[in-house]
Amino acid sequence: MTLALAGHGVARGIAIGRCHLVIRNELEIGEHRIVASEVEDEIRRYQDAVEAARKQLRELAGRMDRGAAAPAQEILQTHIMMLDDSTLQRNTEEHIRKELCNAEWALQTQLEAVLSEFRNLDDEYIRTRGEDIGQVVRLVQGKLAAEDSDRHLEGIPDRLADTLVIASDLTPSELSALFERGVGGIVTEHGGPHSHAAIMASSLGVPAVLGVRRARSLLREGETLILDGGKGLVYASPDNTIRKHYQEVQAETRRFREALEKIRDLPASSLDGRRVVLMANAERSTEIDQAIQSGADGIGLYRTEFLFMDGGPPDESEQLAHYRSAVEAMDGRPLTIRTLDLGADKLPEVLDFSEPVRNANPALGLRAIRLCLRDSAQFKIQLRAILRASGHGPVRCLVPMITNLEEITKVRSLLDEARAELTHEGLAFDHDLPLGAMIEVPAAALALGELGRHLDFISVGTNDLLQYALAADRVDEQVAHLYELQHPGVLRLMQHIFREAGRMKLPASVCGEAAGDRRYTRLLLALGLRDFSMSPGKLLEVKQVIRNTDIGRATAALTRWLSDPTDHQTPLLEALDASQT
Amino acid sequence: MKSAPTTIINKLGLHARAATRLVNRATAFKSDINLVRGQRSVNAKSIMGVLTLAASMGTELVILADGPDEEEAVAALLKLINDRFGEEQ
Numbered sequence: 263m264t265l266a267l268a269g270h271g272v273a274r275g276i277a278i279g280r281c282h283l284v285i286r287n288e289l290e291i292g293e294h295r296i297v298a299s300e301v302e303d304e305i306r307r308y309q310d311a312v313e314a315a316r317k318q319l320r321e322l323a324g325r326m327d328r329g330a331a332a333p334a335q336e337i338l339q340t341h342i343m344m345l346d347d348s349t350l351q352r353n354t355e356e357h358i359r360k361e362l363c364n365a366e367w368a369l370q371t372q373l374e375a376v377l378s379e380f381r382n383l384d385d386e387y388i389r390t391r392g393e394d395i396g397q398v399v400r401l402v403q404g405k406l407a408a409e410d411s412d413r414h415l416e417g418i419p420d421r422l423a424d425t426l427v428i429a430s431d432l433t434p435s436e437l438s439a440l441f442e443r444g445v446g447g448i449v450t451e452h453g454g455p456h457s458h459a460a461i462m463a464s465s466l467g468v469p470a471v472l473g474v475r476r477a478r479s480l481l482r483e484g485e486t487l488i489l490d491g492g493k494g495l496v497y498a499s500p501d502n503t504i505r506k507h508y509q510e511v512q513a514e515t516r517r518f519r520e521a522l523e524k525i526r527d528l529p530a531s532s533l534d535g536r537r538v539v540l541m542a543n544a545e546r547s548t549e550i551d552q553a554i555q556s557g558a559d560g561i562g563l564y565r566t567e568f569l570f571m572d573g574g575p576p577d578e579s580e581q582l583a584h585y586r587s588a589v590e591a592m593d594g595r596p597l598t599i600r601t602l603d604l605g606a607d608k609l610p611e612v613l614d615f616s617e618p619v620r621n622a623n624p625a626l627g628l629r630a631i632r633l634c635l636r637d638s639a640q641f642k643i644q645l646r647a648i649l650r651a652s653g654h655g656p657v658r659c660l661v662p663m664i665t666n667l668e669e670i671t672k673v674r675s676l677l678d679e680a681r682a683e684l685t686h687e688g689l690a691f692d693h694d695l696p697l698g699a700m701i702e703v704p705a706a707a708l709a710l711g712e713l714g715r716h717l718d719f720i721s722v723g724t725n726d727l728l729q730y731a732l733a734a735d736r737v738d739e740q741v742a743h744l745y746e747l748q749h750p751g752v753l754r755l756m757q758h759i760f761r762e763a764g765r766m767k768l769p770a771s772v773c774g775e776a777a778g779d780r781r782y783t784r785l786l787l788a789l790g791l792r793d794f795s796m797s798p799g800k801l802l803e804v805k806q807v808i809r810n811t812d813i814g815r816a817t818a819a820l821t822r823w824l825s826d827p828t829d830h831q832t833p834l835l836e837a838l839d840a841s842q843t
Numbered sequence: 844m845k846s847a848p849t850t851i852i853n854k855l856g857l858h859a860r861a862a863t864r865l866v867n868r869a870t871a872f873k874s875d876i877n878l879v880r881g882q883r884s885v886n887a888k889s890i891m892g893v894l895t896l897a898a899s900m901g902t903e904l905v906i907l908a909d910g911p912d913e914e915e916a917v918a919a920l921l922k923l924i925n926d927r928f929g930e931e932q
Contacts, residue, residue: 340863340890349889376891385897391859395891458859605926624926738854 264501267474267481269449271494272460275469276512277426277447278505281487281498283478284429291403293367301362305355308365311405316345318401322438333465337434337458344398350376366406373399390456397433422446426487428477434462441466447489449496451477463491471496522802526557530805532787533812540805541598541795543773550591552798557805560596562721562795563660563773564588566644567604575640578647585651596656598721598795599648600700601641603662605629625729630663635672645673646680653690660721664699665706670716673697700773702726707755710762717768721795722759724774731755747776748834750827753789753820760790771795783807784838788820815841845913848905849920853927856899861928866890868923874910876920887920 296304323338344350350372357368373396380392422445431452432440437459440448445468453459453472463470469491481487481498488497488508497504530538541562542553553561569576569584589597605624634641648659661673677697684691696718701707707727714720728745729735731752736745746752763770771793776782778796780803786794787808794804819841823834832840851857857865869876869887876887878896880903885892887906898904904924908916 336860336863340859343863343866343890347889347891349886349892379895383895383897385856385899387858388894388897391894394859 263499264504265480265498267449267471267477267496267498269471269474269477269494269496270453270455270460271470271491272455272457272472273448273463273466273468273470274492275447275467276508276515277469277487277489277491278508278512279424279426279446279487279489281481281483281485282422282425282427283481283483284427285478291366291370292364294364296358296362296364298362301359304358304365307406308354308358308369308402311365311402312345312351314405315398315401316342319345319435322435325438325442334434334438334462337462338438340458341394341398341434344395345402366403369399369403369406387456390454393431393453394434394458401433401435426489428481430478432459434458437462437468438466441468447471447487447491449474449477449481449487449489451475522806525805525809526802528805528809530808532808533810534814536792536813538787538808539771539793540801540808541596541771541793542798542801543778543795544588544798547587547591549798550588553801554591554593554595556798556801558595558798558801560598560656561588561592562598562771562793564597564599566600566602570602570604575643578643578650581644581647582650585647585657586654589651589655589657592655594655596658597651598658598660598698599651600660600662601631601644601648602634603630603700604633625726625735631661631669631673632663632665635669638672638676642676642680645677646684649677649680649684649691649695650689652692652695657692658696658698658719660698660700660719662700662723663702663726664713665703666709667713667716670697670699670713674716698769701759702730704731704755707759710759710768711766714762714766714768719769719771720759720763722756722770722772722774724772724776727755727774728752747782747785750824753785753824756786756789756791757824764790769793778804780804780807781835784811784816784842785820785835787811787813788816788838790817810842812842844907844909845917846905846907847917847921848903849924851898851900851902851904851924853924854900856902857893857896859894862890862893864928865920865923866893868919869916872908872910872912872916872919874908874913874916876909876916877907879905879907 319338319342323335323342353372354365354368357363357371358365361368376395377392380389383389422440422443424446426447426449427440427445428449431450432448437448448463448468448470450459450472451474457472460470460472469489471489471491471494474496477496485498486500488500488504490508530540532538539559541560542549542556542558543563544550544553544561545565545568550561569581585599605627628636645659648657651657664670674697681691681693698719698721699713699717700723701710701720702723704727706713710720724747728747732744732746732749734741734744736742760770772786772791773795776786777794778800783804784807796804816838819837823837853861855861866888877884878887878893880896880898883896885896887893906917906920
């Protein structure tokens with residue numbers, strides 16, 4: 263008989279494998295007295311344990327970063343911050359001093375105090391963060407007990423590919439350890455959709471069902487389990503029908519992935535023989551590596567905000583070091599560096615405002631190129647660094663949020679100044695560094711005929727262009743339904759951009775989220791786009807759609823649809839798909 | 844002592860990531876910094892304190908800073924909050 267258990271499906275995917283139960287030895291925290299002369303030693307013992315825990319979390323976070331699992335890494339950073347929390351540390355030390363008790367007990371007492379505060383909160387998400395603090399405290403208590411923190415993971419083989427791990431709950435650090443051993447799937451008795459284990463599993467792509475009550479007493483070691491991470495179901499002793507169904511689903515997923523693998527080295531050409539350029543958006547070096555592995559033609563958007571976010575603005579050599587390593591990694595393929603794209607409020611160190619900027623409408627305020635031109639000395643440092651990077655390989659310079667010709671002229675004259683300085687200093691750079699603009703402002707899109715003459719290429723930032731064209735913020739739930747690429751006005755605006763660019767022989771790409779969304783690939787091709795830039799993980803999916811599209815037919819279908827958008831029974835995307843058969 | 848009222852305007856409120864960024868920013872200053880919500884005041888350099896404020900979108904807070912760099916501290920935190928902690932727009 264099949265036994266089906268339900269929980270929260272928090273990370274999609276099907277896993278079929280052998281059940282492994284993790285029986286955690288809960289640390290027994292006891293209280294014992296110390297004498298006054300032992301207090302300083304006890305505090306030092308506590309501090310050493312905190313240090314050891316911090317070291318472990320840092321190492322894990324460091325490895326995560328390389329795995330390109332940014333949310334997982336951020337969770338570990340939050341845990342490190344909880345560990346370093348001055349209130350918790352000070353109160354624990356004070357407790358040891360005043361109550362003359364052992365560090366484990368002092369920490370436990372402080373934990374209870376913190377948790378009682380969290381339990382009283384109405385906000386379920388924040389209440390769940392109490393669990394994180396409990397996990398961090400247990401990690402320190404484990405260090406105090408000189409316990410190897412992964413002790414209860416002992417006995418689990420190094421390779422876990424066909425193993426499903428069933429535990430009471432899992433801390434982010436335990437989850438990352440399991441991930442590194444290639445665990446097939448995860449079931450826990452506690453934890454919900456807001457837990458960090460949930461976010462972490464989803465970010466790492468490990469199928470997971472959380473909050474399955476009494477899972478460890480209902481499931482047997484070694485038996486075959488099927489885990490459906492999308493539906494939140496775990497089947498034990500599955501009967502043949504269920505087993506067959508999931509094997510088929512798994513096989514289908516595998517076939518899809520294999521089909522993508524097969525086109526990795528094939529060109530992105532449409533059925534009617536048109537070649538499409540596929541580039542990647544990147545920020546971290548891991549994304550650049552991923553872009554190269556996925557066969558990207560170049561980097562269409564290299565973001566530089568991260569250099570400015572922590573601490574003061576980076577100097578020229580620091581910027582150059584980052585840009586140069588990216589250019590060199592791309593090994594001859596173009597790197598499109600976007601100049602700083604931030605709002606004024608994010609950069610207190612760069613611009614010295616006497617009063618804090620309180621901007622009712624930051625999306626329409628001082629940001630991106632508008633901000634950079636306010637402090638041209640600072641901006642020139644970035645332009646110099648970009649120019650110098652171009653001495654090491656093909657680089658393009660992309661300026662965000664261009665509104666009018668005056669801005670382009672100012673950037674050009676700053677670039678000229680920078681070129682003159684570098685020549686004078688005898689430093690190498692590309693004299694023909696292409697200058698491009700991000701087209702996000704609808705008026706700039708409509709004036710492309712004039713602006714384009716002063717540009718070498720353009721990149722359409724669909725996220726902002728849509729927000730400005732539709733006057734709707736897509737993160738505002740009340741109006742998000744208005745945010746729609748398929749609005750006839752937006753389609754005509756995009757069509758205009760690619761027609762004008764085509765007429766002027768101006769290379770034009772799209773680097774917004776739409777470029778990496780396979781549902782929109784045919785529509786973008788029909789609108790005239792031949793140059794996509796997207797998150798590197800999406801490249802193969804989009805390439806697959808391109809290779810299965812007759813662009814001529816799709817374009818004809820779009821024209822028909824646009825001739826009277828209100829007079830259609832079929833939605834646009836379906837009409838485009840229908841045009842292919 | 845420097846103070847400034849503000850409102851949390853990002854959609855997710857002071858959730859873990861935003862709180863982590865706020866504490867990170869606050870820790871860079873020498874001044875004592877507190878966040879006040881109604882009768883409750885918490886240390887802005889303590890992640891647990893900031894989380895227990897449970898400040899969702901629309902929550903009104905007062906930033907209080909006291910120390911050698913109090914002006915800069917208040918300005919920096921205001922900017923971070925007004926910029927929605929860098930959440931994707």
